[in-house]
Amino acid sequence: MKRVLLKLSGEALAGEKKTGFDEATCIGVAKQVKQLVDDGVQVAIVTGGGNFWRGRTSETIDRVKADQIGMLATVMNCIYVSDIFRFAGMETEVFTPFVCGAFTTLFSKDKAVEALNQGKVVFFAGGTGHPYFSTDTGAVLRAIEIEADAMLLAKAIDGIYDSDPKVNPQAKKYNEISIQEIIDKKLMAVDLTASIMCLENKMPMLVFGLNEPNSIVETMRGTFTGTKVTV
Numbered sequence: 001m002k003r004v005l006l007k008l009s010g011e012a013l014a015g016e017k018k019t020g021f022d023e024a025t026c027i028g029v030a031k032q033v034k035q036l037v038d039d040g041v042q043v044a045i046v047t048g049g050g051n052f053w054r055g056r057t058s059e060t061i062d063r064v065k066a067d068q069i070g071m072l073a074t075v076m077n078c079i080y081v082s083d084i085f086r087f088a089g090m091e092t093e094v095f096t097p098f099v100c101g102a103f104t105t106l107f108s109k110d111k112a113v114e115a116l117n118q119g120k121v122v123f124f125a126g127g128t129g130h131p132y133f134s135t136d137t138g139a140v141l142r143a144i145e146i147e148a149d150a151m152l153l154a155k156a157i158d159g160i161y162d163s164d165p166k167v168n169p170q171a172k173k174y175n176e177i178s179i180q181e182i183i184d185k186k187l188m189a190v191d192l193t194a195s196i197m198c199l200e201n202k203m204p205m206l207v208f209g210l211n212e213p214n215s216i217v218e219t220m221r222g223t224f225t226g227t228k229v230t231v
């Protein structure tokens with residue numbers, strides 16, 4: 001694989017704390033991504049925002065406003081993680097689908113691909129720019145737009161299970177599963193909108209645990225222990 005999109009859930013960035021940033025976790029991610037970049041892989045990153053805010057969890061304020069706060073949370077995450085990446089020796093650029101003044105670059109496919117070809121790690125912050133979507137959907141959309149070979153989904157959990165392992169200790173992890181089966185079985189490894197986009201546009205996914213040692217590098221080098229999602 002020459003070009004991948006890595007989706008980091010907000011929760012995974014927070015480490016044990018579950019909220020805000022865990023610097024050691026983010027530095028660990030940066031060191032792994034540096035190895036991929038040094039291997040010549042082009043890497044785009046989408047972060048979630050769940051370590052700060054999720055629109056759907058607010059029952060008091062308007063959903064559109066709550067989602068706007070969620071999208072801004074992903075911008076904070078990308079600015080933070082991108083700077084940790086710079087500290088680790090990479091060049092980065094943060095793109096958003098809406099104007100954020102001098103903080104970010106307004107997204108266009110051409111500008112993003114140009115940055116990737118220059119060896120930069122690009123960050124797609126702000127999701128799709130629209131409410132009622134998730135960062136999973138934003139990640140699939142950008143992966144398709146930049147013609148990534150696959151989407152790598154780094155989660156707090158180490159793959160896709162037939163039921164929630166936190167609730168069911170007998171839950172079984174899939175080594176491989178088709179996106180159609182995920183949709184049919186309502187497994188919700190990624191949300192339905194994102195799943196349908198993967199299916200329609202034939203975007204494969206590799207789902208694995210961010211907290212497993214060296215998991216991003218292992219995933220790219222073939223020693224993969226998560227779930228492969230076929231299209």
Ligand code: UDP
Nearest residue numbers: 010048049050054055067070127128134135
């Ligand atoms: N969000 C949105 N539109 C998008 C992407 C994200 O409105 O295209 C908002 C939504 O409120 C979501 C929040 O941003 O709850 C954070 O994203 P998400 O819940 O996907 O983060 P994760 O669970 O991956 O940390």
